[in-house]
Amino acid sequence: MNLPRPRPRLDQENTAFWTGGGEGRLNIVHCGDCGEFTHPPRLLCRHCQSENVAPQAVLGTGTIDSFTINHQPWAKGLEVPYVIARVKLDGAPGVYLTTNIVGCPVEAVDFEDRVRVVFEEQDGVFYPLFEKAD
Known part of the structure; x- marks a missing residue:
């Protein structure tokens, strides 16, 4: 399901995150x-302010930390309802992605569900979405 998504402005900081899905990689900046x-x-580590940072592929799995089911059609062509979730990433302590849970009925989503990344490409941007891993 290709929902209309706002296109991020690609720059030096975020291009690896938004395009890594083309290679099946979920890239998170690592110090x-x-x-x-x-x-x-960011171009600097938020923990130690080092400039020795680079994108690193992480596992692409995680756990649903919190979620809500949206029933409001905010944009033309946007199918509702859909799940907006915060996913705690495995192997990247302290990193949570706000994303959508796809590939299952909204009522099948619950707290602590195991999920894995799937990428939805739109115009060269690979949006990291998640599906249930079970």
Whole structure:
């Protein structure tokens, strides 16, 4: 299901995040000095301010931390209802992605569900969405 999505402005900080899905990679900025992850992407580590940061592919799996079911048709052509969730990523401590859960009925989504990334491409941008892993 291709929902109309706002196109992010690609720049030096975020291009690897928005285009990594073309290679099946969920790229999160990682610091080579302190080892922490930073999201949203930045050119400096948010933990130690180091410039020794680079995108690193993470597992692309996680757990639903919180979610809501949206019933409001905010944009023309946007099918409702849909799930907006915050996913706690495996292997990237402290990183949570706000995303959509796809591929199942909205009533099948619950807290602590295991999920995995799937990418939806629109005009060269690969939106990281998640589906239930079970």
